[in-house]
Amino acid sequence: MSDRLLPGQKLEKGQQLVSEDKRYVLSLQHDGNLVLYVDHRPLWASDTAGIAVERAEMQKDGNLVIYGYDNKPVWASDTAGNPGSQLIMQNDGNAVIYKPVAIWASNTAQ
Template identity: 40%
Template sequence: MAACLMLFGLSAQAKSLASGQTLSLNDRIYSDNGQYFLTLQTDGNLVFYGPSGALWASNTVGSGAIRAMMQPDGHFVLYRPNGAVAWQLNTGWAGTFLNVQSDGNLVFYRLKPVWDSHTSDPATMQNLPSLQFTPPAHFAPGSSYTVGQYFLIFQTDGNLVLYKNGSQIIWSSGTAGSGATDIWMQADGNFVIYTNGRPVWQSGTAGTPNPFLAMQADGNLVVYGQLPVWDRNKGPLPQAR
């Protein structure tokens, strides 16, 4: 299954560290409720804080670490100025990302594609972030989205269509003439097209943990699940592998 999610940049109020992103000295990654954050301190220690103080640390004071990188190969690494590794956590999954949660947990997740439109074209990949639709995400007839040269539209004829270069149809749900009224990316992981409450097409991915839909810069439409592989309380989670 071809899938390639690309995210870029670390905002001032980032909630996660995506694959390929870097945490620099004094940067902070906050939970949604703002009560928890992860930071790389100038003493070289990576520390996770909550309202009561430090909850977890890499114990690398004096290591000289100046940046932390969530590498595309799945390793989370603290680097010194000369490029030497000061500390690392091996999650073992390419595309792993780090999330600071409002429940006070620090968790590394891997992305698991469970459905896609099979329209990935690496040759057309541009340096653009994917569009993500987190449940409950609703699409009304006429809703449309663009990423690079790809255009997704819920047409008024009931068909969900993915176009390339404005006119070339590369995928559709095949629901033209169905009278489809709604599309939902559901919390249960299923991506469903409805006609007045009756499903007329679905991805068949119910039961997917922490799902979302991504429209990618490589032309692929993908339903992902997010599986925890490490957290600060339990450490490695082999059952997620």
């Protein structure tokens, strides 16, 4: 388990990022939803449940994208144009894309 997605890395359905303190989990669920949990309670979701998705990918251009099986995007962080960015699941409950400063966040810090 890792707390981050580096450029070009992806989450497949059923995989997750876990904060270093193991309290927060960002999971690409089998129902297609990317969900951030604290102590098994949802804090944030991509609202893509019910959509057939294949993966969530931290693209090399800095955009976090959830792709369907047809390789078409179904959700994106809209952070393209920031090459080298990475997604980090933080101990404060916030999932953040950094390059090296924050350019997107789930805004779920506790």
